[in-house]
Amino acid sequence: MSYKQWNVVLTLASQVLIAGWLIWDAMVAPSAGAPVSAVAAKLLWAGLVMIIISIAAAIGAAIVGSIVTREEFKDERADERDKAIYARSMRNAYFVSSIAGLGALLLIAFGYDPVAAVYALFIGGMLAGAVGSVSQLVYYRIG
Amino acid sequence: MGKGQAQIANTIRTLRFHAGEMTQAALAERVGVTRQTIVAIEQGRYSPSLEVAFRIAKAFGVPLEQVFQYEGDIG
Numbered sequence: 718m719s720y721k722q723w724n725v726v727l728t729l730a731s732q733v734l735i736a737g738w739l740i741w742d743a744m745v746a747p748s749a750g751a752p753v754s755a756v757a758a759k760l761l762w763a764g765l766v767m768i769i770i771s772i773a774a775a776i777g778a779a780i781v782g783s784i785v786t787r788e789e790f791k792d793e794r795a796d797e798r799d800k801a802i803y804a805r806s807m808r809n810a811y812f813v814s815s816i817a818g819l820g821a822l823l824l825i826a827f828g829y830d831p832v833a834a835v836y837a838l839f840i841g842g843m844l845a846g847a848v849g850s851v852s853q854l855v856y857y858r859i860g
Numbered sequence: 861m862g863k864g865q866a867q868i869a870n871t872i873r874t875l876r877f878h879a880g881e882m883t884q885a886a887l888a889e890r891v892g893v894t895r896q897t898i899v900a901i902e903q904g905r906y907s908p909s910l911e912v913a914f915r916i917a918k919a920f921g922v923p924l925e926q927v928f929q930y931e932g933d934i935g
Contacts, residue, residue, distance in 0.1 A: 797912060798894070
C-alpha cells in the first residue's frame with residue numbers, strides 16, 4: 718500500500734476509535750436534558766482529539782514505514798488518478814454529510830431534544846469522513 | 861476510470877519488456893505519475909487522461925495506438 722492509502726487507513730481507524738468512545742460515553746452517561754452548549758463543547762473536544770490522533774498516526778506511519786521498507790516512506794505528489802479518486806470519495810462523503818444535516822434539521826423541526834440534533838450533526842460528519850475514507854480505499858483497489 | 865475502462869487494452873507490459881525490462885517506477889518517473897497509477901493502467905483498472913496516454917507513448921517512442929487499443933463497439 719502507498720503512503721496515501723496507509724494515511725487513509727489510519728484516519729479511518731482514528732474515526733472508528735472516536736466513534737467508539739462517543740457511543741460508550743453516550744451509553745454510560747446519556748446526555749438527554751444536558752445543555753446543548755455542554756454537549757457541543759464535548760463534541761468539539763472529541764473533534765480536536767481526532768485531529769491530534771490523525772497527525773500522530775501519520776507521523777507514526779512515516780517512521781514505522783521507513784523502518785520496515787528501509788527507505789524514506791513519504792507522501793508522493795498527487796497525480797490525476799489520486800485527484801480523481803479523492804473527488805469521487807468526496808462526492809460520497811458529501812452525500813452522507815447532507816443527509817446528516819437534513820436529519821439534524823428534521824429532529825429539531827419535529828421537536829426532539831436539540832442535543833440529539835447536535836449528536837446527529839457530529840456523528841453524521843464522522844460517518845461522512847469514514848465513508849470518504851472507505852471509498853478511497855475501494856477506489857484505489859478497483860480503479 | 862469509470863465507464864468503458866475494461867474496453868481499453870494496452871501493451872505497456874510488453875513495451876516495458878522491449879525497453880530493457882523498464883521498471884514501473886522508472887516509467888512512472890518519466891511519465892510524471894505515481895507507480896501505483898502505472899500499475900493500475902497496466903492492469904486495465906484505470907484509463908488515463910489523453911495527456912498521460914501520450915506521455916506513456918512518448919516514453920516508449922511509439923505511436924499512441926501501439927500502446928492503447930479501443931476494443932469496444934462504436935455507435
